Amino acid sequence: MDVLKTLDFISYIVGGALAAAWGALSFWRARREKDGSLLFYLLCGFYACIFMSDIYYLLAWTVEDYPFLLSPGDLSWVGALAFLITIALDLTDGWTPEQRKAAGRYRLPALAAPAVCIAFNIAYISIYPDILFNYLLYAVPTVILSYFALWLFLAEYKGGALPGLQPYHLAVLVWIVVQLFYDLFSTLGWDYGYAVPFVICSWLLTLTTAGVYFAAKKGVDA
Amino acid sequence: MIYLENIFVCLAIPLIIAACLLKGETRRFTVFFTLGLLACLLSAYINSFIAAVVSDNGYVSLTITQAMAQITPICEEIMKALPIFFFVAEHRHGRDSIVAASLAVGLGFATFENCFYIMEYGSSDFLFALTRGFTAGVVHASCAAILGYGLALTCRRGRLAVPCAFALLCATSTFHAIYNLLVAAEDAWRAVGYIMPVITAVAVMIGMTNAKLKIKD
Numbered sequence: 013m014d015v016l017k018t019l020d021f022i023s024y025i026v027g028g029a030l031a032a033a034w035g036a037l038s039f040w041r042a043r044r045e046k047d048g049s050l051l052f053y054l055l056c057g058f059y060a061c062i063f064m065s066d067i068y069y070l071l072a073w074t075v076e077d078y079p080f081l082l083s084p085g086d087l088s089w090v091g092a093l094a095f096l097i098t099i100a101l102d103l104t105d106g107w108t109p110e111q112r113k114a115a116g117r118y119r120l121p122a123l124a125a126p127a128v129c130i131a132f133n134i135a136y137i138s139i140y141p142d143i144l145f146n147y148l149l150y151a152v153p154t155v156i157l158s159y160f161a162l163w164l165f166l167a168e169y170k171g172g173a174l175p176g177l178q179p180y181h182l183a184v185l186v187w188i189v190v191q192l193f194y195d196l197f198s199t200l201g202w203d204y205g206y207a208v209p210f211v212i213c214s215w216l217l218t219l220t221t222a223g224v225y226f227a228a229k230k231g232v233d234a
Numbered sequence: 235m236i237y238l239e240n241i242f243v244c245l246a247i248p249l250i251i252a253a254c255l256l257k258g259e260t261r262r263f264t265v266f267f268t269l270g271l272l273a274c275l276l277s278a279y280i281n282s283f284i285a286a287v288v289s290d291n292g293y294v295s296l297t298i299t300q301a302m303a304q305i306t307p308i309c310e311e312i313m314k315a316l317p318i319f320f321f322v323a324e325h326r327h328g329r330d331s332i333v334a335a336s337l338a339v340g341l342g343f344a345t346f347e348n349c350f351y352i353m354e355y356g357s358s359d360f361l362f363a364l365t366r367g368f369t370a371g372v373v374h375a376s377c378a379a380i381l382g383y384g385l386a387l388t389c390r391r392g393r394l395a396v397p398c399a400f401a402l403l404c405a406t407s408t409f410h411a412i413y414n415l416l417v418a419a420e421d422a423w424r425a426v427g428y429i430m431p432v433i434t435a436v437a438v439m440i441g442m443t444n445a446k447l448k449i450k451d
Contacts, residue, residue, distance in 0.1 A: 061405050072415065084308065084407055087408055095401045098398045101397065102391070
């Protein structure tokens with residue numbers, strides 16, 4: 013149990029350090045962008061939120077040990093989701109009427125993503141109903157983001173005429189899926205969630221968070 | 235017992251008179267500075283009320299101090315953000331005006347809070363006053379500046395502004411909470427807490443002075 017707890021603790025340190033590095037890279041890239049794109053500024057905000065969330069949890073474990081009412085670390089995670097939703101809205105903002113029409117066909121299939129998210133959320137809440145309010149605060153933006161990520165992925169993958177940011181949308185989808193499993197494994201009855209699948213998801217989350225920047229960079233450069 | 239309303243009245247009246255006499259950007263700065271004072275007064279009331287209500291709610295049992303530590307940053311950042319959101323929603327001013335208004339709210343908030351702490355703990359200790367000035371004061375100003383800078387990037391993009399404002403609010407609340415957590419701890423952690431706002435302020439200053447805000451509208 014101690015080994016798993018230590019591994020989880022280390023994943024927060026590594027995750028925080030990586031988020032700080034990718035946040036700095038995003039800011040540097042945003043300053044270099046000539047077309048005035050918001051994408052990398054918003055990605056910088058996303059990584060700043062992830063970084064602060066990790067730091068808050070680490071400090072809360074190290075410095076204080078009282079229970080949480082509403083952890084500001086969770087709030088920061090919600091902020092990270094809101095930054096990704098803003099990116100999705102920003103990407104659809106510049107579409108022509110033709111592009112909008114082409115993408116509109118994939119709105120219905122994209123509802124599959126929120127359906128999966130809601131199923132996970134129902135499973136989570138049925139196991140762990142005590143923090144319903146906290147979880148809803150986090151679940152609502154996850155559902156919205158999953159819809160946008162799948163819709164934009166399908167529209168750009170099959171729509172052809174749209175800008176090619178498929179790697180970024182795919183990375184966001186993977187990040188959401190890992191998060192859903194992370195939350196579910198944290199509540200499956202193990203003592204404080206420190207079980208092998210939970211710790212694996214914790215490390216996967218760290219890696220997929222880093223992957224979002226590279227996917228965005230690859231999409232923009234292409 | 236300190237009567238916060240009285241401190242507010244004596245600080246706000248000269249500022250309101252000054253705002254009537256001034257014009258343009260200077261008047262706007264004075265008005266938002268006064269709104270910052272008001273935001274601090276209101277958040278003090280709301281913090282105390284919420285902490286008392288939720289400190290022992292059957293689900294978790296916390297002391298009022300522990301509840302305050304978690305609620306205060308969120309409540310204070312929301313109160314500081316309200317005048318800025320109103321300014322951005324109602325007036326499509328230039329981006330520099332949004333950053334300046336945000337900074338004014340943050341400075342007003344920090345001034346009022348520092349006045350309260352100096353009255354509460356006494357004004358004889360110079361080191362205490364210096365530390366308050368360089369830490370809590372800078373935290374409020376930095377958080378407000380970050381919020382203003384972020385809103386300035388998206389203010390002319392209608393539907394983008396709402397999720398971005400929410401995200402920025404979450405980010406500044408967590409930053410504030412990290413600071414509170416550190417300064418409430420002991421020894422080295424507290425020292426880190428005192429250094430953190432100064433480093434952030436330097437980073438914000440560098441970011442704000444060099445950034446050209448060349449975002450497409």
